[in-house]
Amino acid sequence: MSRILKVPFWAQILTGLVLGVVLGAVARNGDVAWLKDTLDQIGGIFVQLLKLAVAPLVFFAILVSITNLRNVSNAARLASRTLLWFLITSLIAVTIGLVIGLITNPGAGTGLTPKDGAKPEHSGSWIDFLTGIIPTDVITPFTELNVLQIVFMAAVAGIAALKLGDTAKPIISLSETVLELLQKVLWWVIKLAPIGSIGLIGFAIADYGWDLIGKYATFTADVYIGSALVLFGVYPLLLATVAKVNPLQFFRGAWPAIQLAFISRSSVGTMPVTKKVTERLGVPQEYASFAVPFGATTKMDGCAAVYPALAAIFIAEIFDVSLGIQDYLLIAFVSVIGSAATAGLTGATVMTTLTLSTLGLPLEGVGLLLAIDPILDMMRTATNVAGQVTAPLIVAAREGILDRAMYDSVTSFEIDDEGSREKVNTGADQKSSELVTA
Template identity: 30%
Template sequence: MSESPAVPPPVKRDRTQYLYLAVIVAVLLGIGTGFLWPDFAKELKPLGTGFVALIKMMISPIIFCTIVLGVGSVRQAARVGRVGGLALGYFVVMSAVALAIGLVVGNILHPGSGLHLTDATRGIGHTAAADAHVGAVDFLLGIIPTTLVSALTEGEVLQTLLVALLVGFGLQAMGRAGEPVLRGIGHIQKLVFRVLSMIMWAAPVGAFGAMAAVIGETGTDALRALATIMIGFYITCLLFVVVVLGTVLRLVTGVNLFRLLRYLGREFLLILSTSSSESALPRLIAKMEHLGVSRPVVGITVPTGYSFNLDGTMIYLTMASLFIADSLDRPLDLGQQIGLLLFMMLASKGAAGVSGSGIAVLASGLQSHQPALVDGVGLIVGIDRFMSEARALTNFAGNAIATLLVGTWVREVDKNRVNLVLGGDLPFDERTLVDTEEDGAGDPAPARPVPAPATSAVQAAG
């Protein structure tokens, strides 16, 4: 009697595609609601704020687990220092390039002429400057958390980064005795990603509330009046990503920029709808590991880049400063421009991912170096939300590219896997965010015969 062939278990469909379709629909509905019922739309702002707060709630534990697992699995501490040193050096160079490009475009466009300052807008700048906390000493002391665990509860990225590095190095020094702790943190990471996948289903609601509120508050008047700087800023960010970052990526790694951006398409949509690059940070970590970059490189480069690799913010601060100076008929000479912007480059660290933080950094920088220009900060408040989206998108693209570059420099990228993933032969499985032995419904997760990355965390430890 012949045996019937075994029937393979059914592969569950990727339902997340419907989630991101719903996000697109929610954004369009939010725009329509903002135009048709602006007063009602303003009341929807807590929906967007609440969703971003839920995502930010998960950032610290995800960064902690990722860095501890990455650093703890590497036997030689010097390798971690080499990755961090290369990353920081690259971030400084790219920030300088972004500043230079912003200076050139801002001095060519001169978009601030013809605007009028009112008493209301004059007060906004001083309020924002008072709320900002900048300065080299405050910045350095702010990296140190109150307690070892407070960094995980207060949501400070740099504090979490410091604690995770210390714990990772401690486990590394413990050798085999630290392996049970590493396995436990690995299980905690899976739990955190499981919770994150649940939160992500609220993305359409958050996108609808955020977009409706900003359209309801802004309307079209501010857009028309400030269209020059807004369009110029978007074009500058696009050129920076495509020309500068795309060229560097191609020369160093051989990867086509547009294939990488397509691979990260869902993350860009999420950032566009929430105006916060932090909302996509956990997914960027998972996707860069899937792409073939080793866990230690991803775990160090991505969280560090979120505080130090702020290309979009650099361009924004440059163009906004020149815009305000022109609008107040107080043009800055080249020396004043460079001095002001170098200060802002330092002051902006740690401001990534927070919607509206650019206004505070801009106001505090002007307050310190050009007090007469603080009055003009209120001129761009109306369109800052739209410029915040471009800042976040540019920062996110810069961090994804930086991760590939640093991984290539330290030879911890599986290039064959990169080609498979970007070519569509090895697509990102949304279930890798919650990769457990059993599926959420209790059924075994279907296995797929895929090549393992040559630079996995285990091999990186060797």
Template identity: 30%
Template sequence: MKKKLGLTSKIFIGIFIGIIFGLIIKGMPSGTLKDDLLLNGILKVLGTGFISSIKMLVVPLVFVSLVCGSSSMGDIKKLSRIGGKTLFFYLITTAIAISLALLVGILINPGAGLDMSGLITSKPTIGESQSLTDIILAMIPSNPVQALASGEMLQIIVFSLLLGTSMSMIGEKADPVRKFFESANEICMKMVSLIMLLAPYGIFALIANTFATTGFEAIFSLIKYMFAVLLALALQVLIVYSGMIKIFTRLSLKPFFKKFANVAAITFSTASSNAALPVTIETMEDLGVDNSVASFTLPLGATINMDGTAIMQGVACIFIAQLYGIDLTIGSFLTIILTATLASVGTAGVPGVGMITLSMVLTSVGLPLEGIGLIMGVDRLLDMARTTVNVMGDCACTLVVSNSEGELDKSMYYGKKEGELVAINA
């Protein structure tokens, strides 16, 4: 029997055929066949239909997944010092990651020189610059139902976190509601997987439409976008994670990166934080982290710590804004940072969900979702890299927290006996 093609292979085939088909259409003379039947007919139905399917899932998926993620943290009172340190570390590193991504995006300008403003199907709604006070106040929903209906993403995030945290504090009394949301989350994830089956066809149409309009210019912009994301991911690892480990633990980085290679092999091949979780826990215990710390910080990180995904979202926002000639305000940048940071809480650690949360971030600042079609063409490659960074952030946090709590066996970390460890520290 022939081995069936996986979704990733189908997407790459769709990209390749879409590029060729788009360039063929670009060379065709204007007329009924090109404009009405192909561009505004078949390709529009497939491409716009796929984008609309993604839009359809944004609000329910974010709402349900955030409630599940925040309600599964356990008894808030028992989080104590370890819980507080872990949550603080994860939120701070995610905020740094998205800020770093915006800075890299602004410096590299991945979407500059490619004008796709004529492909926008809906008018963008970038608002006037708001003060930080106004942004914070706008995050509090006066009517949660209205926020859900109108897709006010920051308000939905705040309400979801409040609801999930309250469920966690109540404990067993909230079990019926918790089970409902867990079932709803499974349903939402299944809907995502079903819609992703349409991805090869939707991406084919979007890529074909892009190349039929812009030609080879789109390839150079995509290369710049990929370079910007990979550069920001590398800076997050080399500066943020490495710096925090050195500053807060005074440990050598070599044992950490050497042992993490085992985890990276899993994360890079599966693009899933959850799939790598058993290996991640085992690796951190081999590095001397006590199980009581690793078994708490790592599963929590797989749920709420998505630095790599936040970096992709930051660069993507700059990329898409430049593609469509839209100027982002200071208020827009602050909204992106807040939305991407808060959206990392509850995001499922499985492949493909980053595109759904990107839709949410784009929606929060009124950027057109059509740009996602171009990004999805190369997202699988970037997904593997950013998932590896996501998990490395979990491990760095675990190392820092365990060391601060005196739960790190440094002799195991260096793979040395106690006597040899004294010599190393000396």
């Protein structure tokens, strides 16, 4: 009876979104300062709780994922194929962003001018990107949350552990235990997503309002349409034609991760759910343990492909700068190669400044984008996470290691207090069972 009465997680999220919109409208139209501050605090605490686990989670997830490759045959081949499909889908995504931007001219008629922009406090360049990979010490990357440097250290530690062999088994065992502990704690935070969504959506409406959104209407629509084309068009098409699987099953299984990504705006924060749904869709655990953490820090079709392409066109139009074919090729190159700069955290400022600096566009344009960024970041991150599930599915299917029976049997997947619960359709007898995992 308790399970029957229990509200599904997706319904909790939807309720939080609706309530957030209502409270945000009340806070803005009624000029209720305390309500706006309360919504800001609720959303901020939820995001901060996610970020609290990011640094150690990334380190141990990458380390363990690399050491797990010792249990996978053709590990080098799988890793290279995963990277290849990351690049292919990113190239498709950035192309969609460029085409939409060229058709709609998102910067035209907005009423915005160069003086409305301001340089960001932090920006990215190729020199910063390349030299910033290697940390100056082992503490600062964790205190300053430099995910790219954390990934570098974790990769070095993981490769060293593989080379040590049996000598490193105690370290590997400890790392696996710590990772499980971090994921368990993060599950508790994830269960707060419906409450967090009230604060995040509510504050966005209260602070920005519909008037501001109206100025960015075309740009906002472009980001959502471009991301939606990738999420609901490109990925299902690749799954149907390349992986030879039913795309509807993909959405049934991956939806919990996609919806959580939309709310949390963090690929890394969603990583435990992303890994769980990837495994439930039939990808071997050993391979998923490598591919998902790798993707959570480098695979960003929303933040690093669709969005920078549209942002560059938007800013170029505001500042009256003409872009040529070589500039569009540069945008594609930066998006495909530099996506690791997004680091799986909320926002895409570093990637945007990297793109603008490469094109020679004014960085003040980033200030124009920051005003609307939280609303855009939701759809971008949902697209990121969907891609982080799609690529391993494609690789597993092409390499013949995808459990197709398991993929076809998943009918729904919900998050519960213990981590996850999946309803499985066994096929002919249509019986349902539940698999509960801690």
